[in-house]
Every structure is written in structure tokens, then in C-alpha cells.
Amino acid sequence: MSDIQKPGLARGMRDFGADELYAREHIFSTIRQVYQKYGFGPLETPAIENLSVLTGKYGEEGDKLLFKVLNSGPYLDDIDAAALSSKDYKKITPGITEKGLRYDLTVPLARYVAMNAHQLTFPFKRYQIDKVWRADRPQKGRYREFYQCDGDVIGSYSMMYDAECILIFDEVLGALGLPDFTIKINNRKILSGLAEAWGFTDKFGQFAIAIDKWDKIGENGVVQELGSRGFSETQIHQVQHLFRLAGTIEDKLKTLDTWFVNSKTGKKGIAELRELLSFLETVAPKKAILELDLKLARGLDYYTSTIFEVVLNEVQIGSIASGGRYDELTAGFGLPNMPGVGISFGAERIYDVLKQMNRLPQNHKNKVKALILNEGSEKEKSGFALLAYLRGENIAVEMYPSVEKSGKQYGYAEKKGINYVISLASGENGGEISVKNIISGEKQNTNWAALASLLNKEQ
Amino acid sequence: MSDIQKPGLARGMRDFGADELYAREHIFSTIRQVYQKYGFGPLETPAIENLSVLTGKYGEEGDKLLFKVLNSGPYLDDIDAAALSSKDYKKITPGITEKGLRYDLTVPLARYVAMNAHQLTFPFKRYQIDKVWRADRPQKGRYREFYQCDGDVIGSYSMMYDAECILIFDEVLGALGLPDFTIKINNRKILSGLAEAWGFTDKFGQFAIAIDKWDKIGENGVVQELGSRGFSETQIHQVQHLFRLAGTIEDKLKTLDTWFVNSKTGKKGIAELRELLSFLETVAPKKAILELDLKLARGLDYYTSTIFEVVLNEVQIGSIASGGRYDELTAGFGLPNMPGVGISFGAERIYDVLKQMNRLPQNHKNKVKALILNEGSEKEKSGFALLAYLRGENIAVEMYPSVEKSGKQYGYAEKKGINYVISLASGENGGEISVKNIISGEKQNTNWAALASLLNKEQ
Numbered sequence: 001m002s003d004i005q006k007p008g009l010a011r012g013m014r015d016f017g018a019d020e021l022y023a024r025e026h027i028f029s030t031i032r033q034v035y036q037k038y039g040f041g042p043l044e045t046p047a048i049e050n051l052s053v054l055t056g057k058y059g060e061e062g063d064k065l066l067f068k069v070l071n072s073g074p075y076l077d078d079i080d081a082a083a084l085s086s087k088d089y090k091k092i093t094p095g096i097t098e099k100g101l102r103y104d105l106t107v108p109l110a111r112y113v114a115m116n117a118h119q120l121t122f123p124f125k126r127y128q129i130d131k132v133w134r135a136d137r138p139q140k141g142r143y144r145e146f147y148q149c150d151g152d153v154i155g156s157y158s159m160m161y162d163a164e165c166i167l168i169f170d171e172v173l174g175a176l177g178l179p180d181f182t183i184k185i186n187n188r189k190i191l192s193g194l195a196e197a198w199g200f201t202d203k204f205g206q207f208a209i210a211i212d213k214w215d216k217i218g219e220n221g222v223v224q225e226l227g228s229r230g231f232s233e234t235q236i237h238q239v240q241h242l243f244r245l246a247g248t249i250e251d252k253l254k255t256l257d258t259w260f261v262n263s264k265t266g267k268k269g270i271a272e273l274r275e276l277l278s279f280l281e282t283v284a285p286k287k288a289i290l291e292l293d294l295k296l297a298r299g300l301d302y303y304t305s306t307i308f309e310v311v312l313n314e315v316q317i318g319s320i321a322s323g324g325r326y327d328e329l330t331a332g333f334g335l336p337n338m339p340g341v342g343i344s345f346g347a348e349r350i351y352d353v354l355k356q357m358n359r360l361p362q363n364h365k366n367k368v369k370a371l372i373l374n375e376g377s378e379k380e381k382s383g384f385a386l387l388a389y390l391r392g393e394n395i396a397v398e399m400y401p402s403v404e405k406s407g408k409q410y411g412y413a414e415k416k417g418i419n420y421v422i423s424l425a426s427g428e429n430g431g432e433i434s435v436k437n438i439i440s441g442e443k444q445n446t447n448w449a450a451l452a453s454l455l456n457k458e459q
Numbered sequence: 460m461s462d463i464q465k466p467g468l469a470r471g472m473r474d475f476g477a478d479e480l481y482a483r484e485h486i487f488s489t490i491r492q493v494y495q496k497y498g499f500g501p502l503e504t505p506a507i508e509n510l511s512v513l514t515g516k517y518g519e520e521g522d523k524l525l526f527k528v529l530n531s532g533p534y535l536d537d538i539d540a541a542a543l544s545s546k547d548y549k550k551i552t553p554g555i556t557e558k559g560l561r562y563d564l565t566v567p568l569a570r571y572v573a574m575n576a577h578q579l580t581f582p583f584k585r586y587q588i589d590k591v592w593r594a595d596r597p598q599k600g601r602y603r604e605f606y607q608c609d610g611d612v613i614g615s616y617s618m619m620y621d622a623e624c625i626l627i628f629d630e631v632l633g634a635l636g637l638p639d640f641t642i643k644i645n646n647r648k649i650l651s652g653l654a655e656a657w658g659f660t661d662k663f664g665q666f667a668i669a670i671d672k673w674d675k676i677g678e679n680g681v682v683q684e685l686g687s688r689g690f691s692e693t694q695i696h697q698v699q700h701l702f703r704l705a706g707t708i709e710d711k712l713k714t715l716d717t718w719f720v721n722s723k724t725g726k727k728g729i730a731e732l733r734e735l736l737s738f739l740e741t742v743a744p745k746k747a748i749l750e751l752d753l754k755l756a757r758g759l760d761y762y763t764s765t766i767f768e769v770v771l772n773e774v775q776i777g778s779i780a781s782g783g784r785y786d787e788l789t790a791g792f793g794l795p796n797m798p799g800v801g802i803s804f805g806a807e808r809i810y811d812v813l814k815q816m817n818r819l820p821q822n823h824k825n826k827v828k829a830l831i832l833n834e835g836s837e838k839e840k841s842g843f844a845l846l847a848y849l850r851g852e853n854i855a856v857e858m859y860p861s862v863e864k865s866g867k868q869y870g871y872a873e874k875k876g877i878n879y880v881i882s883l884a885s886g887e888n889g890g891e892i893s894v895k896n897i898i899s900g901e902k903q904n905t906n907w908a909a910l911a912s913l914l915n916k917e918q
Contacts, residue, residue, distance in 0.1 A: 007573040007792040010509045010558045015571050018500030018585075037850045039827045039857035041477030046604050047506060047560075047590065048526070050469045067507070068529040070556055072594045076546040084543045087535040097529055099469045101506075112474055114466040121874040123860055126477075131506065135531045145505050158860035160843065167847070282840045283847040333466040368498045381741045384619065388626070388742040391496050398498035401582055401617035415580040 012136070012144030022364035024351060027176060028129050028149065031345055034172045035127040035151050038164055043126040045108035047133075051100045057107045057332065065134045067144075068097040101133040105150045106329075106342065113154055114333035122155030129347075141348065152342035154329060159272060162306045162325060163279035165343045169310050169321050170285035172345065177359045180313040181320070183285065184293035187273050188303050188324075190256065191294075193266015197259050198238045200231060207231075208297035211239065215295075219243055242294055249277065249292040272305055289313070302326045308343060315353055321345045369455040370420040370435070371413040372399040373406060379424045386424070386433070386448060393452040413438060420455065471595070471603030481823035483810060486635060487588050490608050490804055493631045494586040497623055499610050502585040504567035506592075510559045516566045516791065524593045526603075527556040560592040564609045565788075565801065572613055573792035581614030588806075600807065611801035613788060618731060621765045621784060622738030624802045628769050628780050629744035631804065636818045639772040640779070642744065643752040646732050647762050647783075649715065650753075652725015656718050657697045659690060666690075667756035670698065674754075678702055701753055708736065708751040731764055748772070761785045767802060774812055780804045828914040829879040829894070830872040831858040832865060838883045845883070845892070845907060852911040872897060879914065 009015065016024065032042075048069060055063055075096045076084070083091045102108050105128045113124065129149045138144055151168065153161040169183050191211075195204040210225045217225070219240070226236050245252045253270055260266030273292070280290065288310070298307045305325035312320060323343030330338040354360045370390070372383040383399045390397045398418070400409045413421050419439055425432040435451055436443040446454070468474065475483065491501075507528060514522055534555045535543070542550045561567050564587045572583065588608045597603055610627065612620040628642050650670075654663040669684045676684070678699065685695050704711045712729055719725030732751070739749065747769070757766045764784035771779060782802030789797040813819045829849070831842040842858045849856045857877070859868045872880050878898055884891040894910055895902040905913070 004791060004793045005511050007512065007570040007789075008509060009574075010505065010507045013505035013507055015505070015575075016501075016503040018502065021501045021503055037853065037855045039855060042475075042480045043477065044475040044480055046469065046472035046474070048469045048472055048592065048604060050467060052464050053466065064531070069560075070527040070529050070552070072523070074546070074548050076543075076548045076551070079546070081544065084535075084546070085540065087533070087538070087543070089533050089535045092535070093529070101528075111466040115468075116474075121871060125857075133507065145507060156860045160839075160858065160860050163843075278840065279843050282843050330466075332463060334463045380619075381737070384622075384738050384741050394496065396496045396498060398584075399619065401615045401619050412580060 010144075012138035012142075014143060014145070023355070023360040024347070026361050026364075027347055027350055027354070028147075030175050031149050031172050031347075032127065032129060034168055034175070038125075038151075038168055040125040040127040040151050040153075043109070043112065043128050044130065045102070045105070045112055045128070047101055047131070048099050049102050049108055049111065051094075051098055053111050053333075054100050054103060054107060058103055062103060065136055066103055067101040067133050067135050068093065069099040069101070071096055071098055103134055104132050105130060105148050105344075106152075109150070109152060109154075110330045110333060113338065114330040114335045117330075117335055117338075123158075123161070124154040125152070126154075127151040141352065143348070147347045149345040149347050150342060151344075152329075152340055154338060154340040157339050159275040159306075160279055161341050162276045163283075165306075165308060165323060165341060166276075166280060166285060166288070166290065167283065168343065169308070170288045173310065173321065173350075174287040176350065176354060178312065178320070178350065178353060179315060179357065180289070181287070182289040182291050182311055182313055184291050184296050184309045184311065185273070185276075186293055186296040186307050187269040187305055188297075188307060189265050189269030189272065189305060191269075191297060193256075193260050193263040193269050194238075194242065194294075196263040196265055198235050200235055203229065203231065207239070209299075211242070211295045212297040212299070214243070245294060249290070252292050252294065269305075276306060298322065298324060302328065304328075306341065312353065317349050317353060319346065320349050320353070368396045368398055368416060368418050369458050370395070370397045370422055370451075371409070371416075371418045372397065372422045372424070373409050374400040374403050375424060376403050382424050382426075382429055382431070383422075385429045386422070389448055390452055390455065393456065395452060395455045397455070410438065419458065422451070469603075471597035471601075473602060473604070482814070482819040483806070485820050485823075486806055486809055486813070487606070487608065489634050490631050490806075491586065491588060493627055493634070494610050497584075497610075497627055499584040499586040499612075502568070502571065502587050503589065504561070504564070504571055504587065506560055506590070507558050508561050508567055508570065510553075510557055512570050513559050513562060513566060517562055521562060524595055525562055526560040526592045526594050527552065528558040528560070530555055530557055562593055563591050564589060564607050564803075565611075568609070568611060568613075569789045569792060572797065573789040573794045576789075576794055576797075582617075582620070583613040584611070585613075586610040600811065602807070606806045608804040608806050609801060610803075611788075611799055613797060613799040616798050618734040618765075619738055620800050621735045622742075624765075624767060624782060624800060625735075625739060625744060625747070625749065626742065627802065628767070629747045632769065632780065632809075633746040635809065635813060637771065637779070637809065637812060638774060638816065639748070640746070641748040641750050641770055641772055643750050643755050643768045643770065644732070644735075645752055645755040645766050646728040646764055647756075647766060648724050648728030648731065648764060650728075650756060652715075652719050652722040652728050653697075653701065655722040655724055657694055659694055662688065662690065666698070668758075670701070670754045671756035671758070673702070704753060708749070711751050711753065728764070735765060757781070757783060761787065763787075765800065771812065776808050776812060778805065779808050779812070827855045827857055827875060827877050828917050829854070829856045829881055829910075830868070830875075830877045831856065831881045831883070832868050833859040833862050834883060835862050841883050841885075841888055841890070842881075844888045845881070848907055849911055849914065852915065854911060854914045856914075869897065878917065881910070 054066055079092055079095045131145055132148050133145050166183055173181055195201045195207055206229045210222050214222050223236055256270055296309055303324035304327040307324035308322055309319045310321040325341040327339045329340050374380055387397055387399050421436045421438055423434045425434055430448055434445050513525055538551055538554045590604055591607050592604050625642055632640055654660045654666055665688045669681050673681050682695055715729055755768055762783035763786040766783035768778045769780040784800040786798045788799050833839055846856055846858050880895050880897055882893045884893055889907055893904050
């Protein structure tokens, strides 16, 4: 051991203890089971990827947030002396780092699919629930290490999968007991169609960014932003028409039909959306409200068709799940025309909401069910035999490790949330024992087999 | 997207697909369940730790193998210009890296216990099954990212926990179906006692390193090594006596008793070992052979008492699990006198052995049970309804996403290992369907409910 160090977590990092892990695992396993039921298999990619794989995929801002791993050995040997003396770190970094920590699960998926396309069965359906790392400024609810819970179907244009994504949102969030939620859908081609119909195809990106802010800055804010970006009054007026569209999804689509008489892209978007909805007419979401939100644009450039976002109706916490359809997942790795649709659950936000609403499971099935008191050398061995017997019956139990006053031993049980404390009336193996429920105070004499069946019933 | 990149894994990294992950999860969940039954709770520490926490804990060689994360921003600004111009990377590294990837799970545990001692309940029993990273030279069976499966009990000197470690080895490895194995035990105090009794306390480290090599270099090798390190002929002769000790564990201990008349440490080691064995007399391992191997020393300096190593009797693959007792887990973090005992399973080796022996589960319970053929627009919607019905019965099923020749659709089922293919005789919801077992070729007409119960029986 070296000199004494003050122990501390690295910035933006967290430890998770048992109670929190069991609650989080409840969320993860619910997501995992639903993915599996829908035919998704697990994939695990490594934490460390080549920076050549990661860089340039997340925009300039994203590149800055990549954690980069320093090369081993004399990493400065080949570095330009002038760059070193001018401390030009931007120029030096690529020479001293080759690897980085994954920033999301999508780029590693694309890398995996591109590498293994020849041996994969398409449509390839995978989920990955795993950590990602971002060198972001830590703040409330934002960490430098967090989980993503992704599911993607690669290699098919079928809208059946988009419909399944909606049913997966509905089933997972319903099973977790989240309060009422809405699944907002839109289609990027509809937004492109609007730009086409209203004559600002050249400013499509600015249009999408502006309307996506509607929730935050309101209609006036959007109007102002469009104005400042050179949209004409007529165009802004048309965009305002969009905000006034009301009625059922079909009502909205019928209006769009009339706007898209001359927009091929718009018509295609409507057709895709109607195809998706035809599946949901057969099997409707059980809990979610489904809403066609034509203001929904989503930031990521690679979405080309359906886009999703799930929000809680009564809790202002932003989206708790999202996703969309893309055409070119693996194009950056030399494999063009690979369409797919993917979704992701915001496990951190879901955890926060469920915790605040007291809807996380309090008792987990792996909890220690009983503590055997340590009553000294002779009974200790009998207690050890009872431990083995109960564990043989698949019951989680412990014995206190040393002879201490019973107050201390009971205290251990209480602090660990163990409800039953067992005392060995006789030292004999298989002999009579007494068991006390330390919550109710109830005490009874019993035998080993009866104790096992009592504890097995306990949640 | 940037320019096209050739997709590749970083050196020493691996992707795991579904079949391998299910097999690996079988190993992890077996370990996890046994830990939980013995009262261990999960702990999850972050992948990234401060280098101040990690450095100096693994020896000079270990420090070299730490993956270091480059600081963000203009990280060179405060670096000494002279060091930069001389490319003195060893001097520069501490100034440009503050964080690193964890190298094992023990040092983060020590950091966690030291930080949270005031609120933990002792004895604190935690397990962690998680990835660690080492910048080692990759070679067959050695990776730069791999899992460790650790369990530790912190805060107690009781030999009951050492006995439980042996029972955990026995139960996990037995449940996984590993071939016959031996749990070797020893006690560091016995080795210290020998050095005391034979007068080479000053050369204890060299003695321990030499005898630990017996398996590799044989008795002659050990004798040579001791000779070259300045042990006297008498001392070497005494060490050879050690190698000749035979008989039961108790026979060996009785001989040691006579050697340790004047060694307090040796006597203490014997007493600890006898105490441990007294628990195992009450509850014996079911499958393991237990062997007192006085040549067992183990490299890590922090072991102070019991040490364990598990090897297969017939397969030469090195140790598949190991561990030991220590007195000062958290001393490096300013919290002295924190004893404990910990073990770890070598999941990679266990996986390799089980795979080679064909003892990994072939069918996993999450497998997709059936594929519904896509027979066109009208039947497609009925198929979608059947999908939802079967998933409602908790059965993993898929429908083929588009109308293709049945050969292609059957091919998808075969490649994904799906055994049943379903065709919708009529397009009606709840109507008659035909189901074919594509392994036996057997075909039958049935209804939705009967299909659900058929598939639910399927492993």
C-alpha cells in the first residue's frame, strides 16, 4: 500500500448499494423481459472502442465529451515537437489517444453490425442495457456514467416493427407502474413534406429545430425564432396552421393529405404512418395515449421516418423513452442501405419518478430471511448446520459471526432488514428452535422443517 | 457521419452475441444466487475511479497496466515545458490524467468501505460481478476487459466466514457442473511461523514466492531458487521437510504443532485453521476435495491469514477460484484495522472449461419459441393479433416482417433456432391455425389457446 489517500469518487460517478441496485434491477429486468418476449436477443459490446469508431459520430460537441484513454508506453515519442512546445493539445490528442469509452450504444451497434453482417440473421433484433460515459458537466440528474436501455431492429423497412416499438413502450412502462403517459409519434418525412409544400426545403433543419422547441418556448417563441432565421410571414403563418391542427390522428392526416398534393415525400410519410397505425388498430396500446405530434422533430440527424417520444402526462420530467427509424445505420462503416428502428428507455428518469412516487419494490426476493443468533461454541456449530440446512432449501440466511449480547445481534438483523431471528433451544442438530418475528414481536417454538416452510412463504 | 471508417474492435476487446451471453449469464447468475443465499448483497462501483485511489495498490507492474483517462480541455497548460520538450512521459502523465479504469473490484471496495464506514452495517457482505480493465498484452485467454466475480465479508475475524467461503466455492462449482476439483487451503501465519521456526523471517517474501512455484518448477527448482537467494543448506533441508508432509490435514497439523513450539505466529495460524476446520466438520463440502497445501502462498501481499485456491483435478488450467483473509483492507484510505475475507471466481476459465466439456446450457429459457409466417396483408394483421395474444401469455414470439417466399421465412426460423412455425389457416382472430415443428416435421391444426399451452411447455 502507498501513502494514505483520502477516498473519494471520481467526479460525476456514483456507487450503488444493495437497496438501490435491487430497485434498479427491477427496472432493467422488466425492460429486458419485454425485449426478449418481442424476440430481441442480448448483445454486449466492450466499454472501450477505437476512437476512429467513435469520433465524428456525435457532432463536434459530442466529440468533446468522449472520454479518451491515454496510450500506454512512451506515448510522446512520435509527437511533433513544435506542437508540444506550443502546448497545442488539440493537435496532440489524436497522437496520444487511440481508444475511448463508448458514448452511447448505437455507434457500437453499427460497428458490430458492419463487422458481422455476413454472419448475422436479418432482421437482427438486439437489446443492450449497459453503461455509457460522457465527460459532461455533472449536475442534478446528469452523471458521467449512466445506463442506456436500447432495443433495435436492423435490416427491415416493415412498419410492423415501429408498431412493436410502441407496444414495447406501453408494456414496459405499464408494467413498471408509471403514472399516465403519452407516446408521441411523428414521421420525419412528414416534416420534410411540409418544408417541400411550403417552399423552405433549404431551411429544413432550422424549421425542425424551431418547432421542436415549442414545448419549451411556446408558439410565440417559435414564431420569433423562425422570423429571425429568415422565414417569410406566409411561411410562418403556414407553420402556425400546423400548430392548430386538432382532432383525431386521422383528422390530422386528412388535412395533411390536402397539403401534400404536390409533395412526394410528404405522401410517403403519411403512408408510412397509416401503415404503422393499421397495426395498432389490430393491437392497441393498453395504457398509453397515442398522439400524433407534428411538432416532434428530435435532434438526431440520422432519423428518416418514424420518430417517438414518451412523456408523462402529469409529471414534468422530459421524455422518459424515445427512438425512431433510420435508413443508414452502418453507412459510416462502409455498409450502406441498412435501415432499422430503435428505441431507448431513460432508466435514470424512470427510476427518479418511481422512487418519488414510492412505486419501487420495497422487498426484493433475494433479501436475507432470517438471522441465527450466535449463542456460543457448542450451539454455534448447531447453528452452522441449521444455516446449511436452510440454504439447502434455497433460503437466504445468516448467522451472527461471534458471541455478542443479544441486543447487538438483534440490532444487526434490524439494520439489515431481516425479519426473523432464530435461537437454538437445544444444541442438537435438527432439534427444537425458537423463531421471533422482530416486527410483530411474535415468538414460536418450531422445528427445522417447519421453519424452512415458514421462511419460504416470506416475501 | 464522418468519412467511412473500417469497423474494428479495440485491441483485446470482445463482442458477445446472444448465445454466448446466455451461457455466460448462466455462470454469473449461479454465482450471484449462491452469494445472495449466503447473505451477500450487491454493490456497484463505477468503472472510472480517481487515479489517486488506484495508483500504488497493485505494485509497479500493476500501475503500468492501468488504463488512464486523458483530462478534458486544455490539459497541457500547466505542464512543465522542459518535461514536454524532453518528452518525459512518465513525468507528464500524472499532470494530464486524473482518472483511470478500475483494475480490480477490491480497491474500489476498500474505497467504498472507507468512505461509507459510518453508515454501513458490519460485517458488511457484498458481491460484485463486473468488468475490470487491464492494459495487458492480449493473448489466448487473456483480455483487456474481463469479468471478476468477487464476494467479500468485511469487519469480522470469525473463521465461520472462511468456512462459508469454502462452502460457496463448493456450491457454485458443483452447481455449474465442473469436473472434480480441489479446494487448497493454507494460512499465511503458518508460513510466517515456518520462517520464524527456521530462522529466516528476514527472507519470508522470497521463501513464499519460491514455494508457491512448486507446481511449476518442481522441488528441484524450488531448492535451486532458495539456494540462489542465500538460504542455508539446513534451511533448504527444512523446507524440503515441508514438502514431504503427508497424511490427513490433522496429521500435518500435528507435525506443525511440534515445529511451532517457539513460534507464536505459527501457533496462531494453526489455531485459526483448526477453528475453520471445526465448522467444516459440522458442514462438509459436498463435491470438493479439501486439501491443506502448505506450499500455497499466493502473491498478493495483503493476505494475512487463510488463503484459498481452487483447481480442477484433471484439467490443467490453473486456479478457477481463489481468495483469502486480510487484516487491513482500508488502511491505505486512512481506516486501519478492517479485517475481512474475500473470494473470486475466474469466470473466463470456468466458461472455457464448461464450453470445452459441452456443459453449458444449450437452450435458454428466453429463446424465441415460434415464428408466425407473414402471409399477406389481411392475414398479417391477424398474425399481429396472435403475436400480441401469445406475448400476453408470456411467450417470446415473432412474426416475419414481410411477405416473402415461405422458404425464406422458414430459413429465418432455422437460423434463429426457432422450433415452431405458425401459419394462419383463416385470417380470423382466434381462428384455426396450423403449427409445424420444423425439427420433427410434425404438423398439426390447433387453436390459439392450445398453441399457447404447447409453446409454454417448450424449453
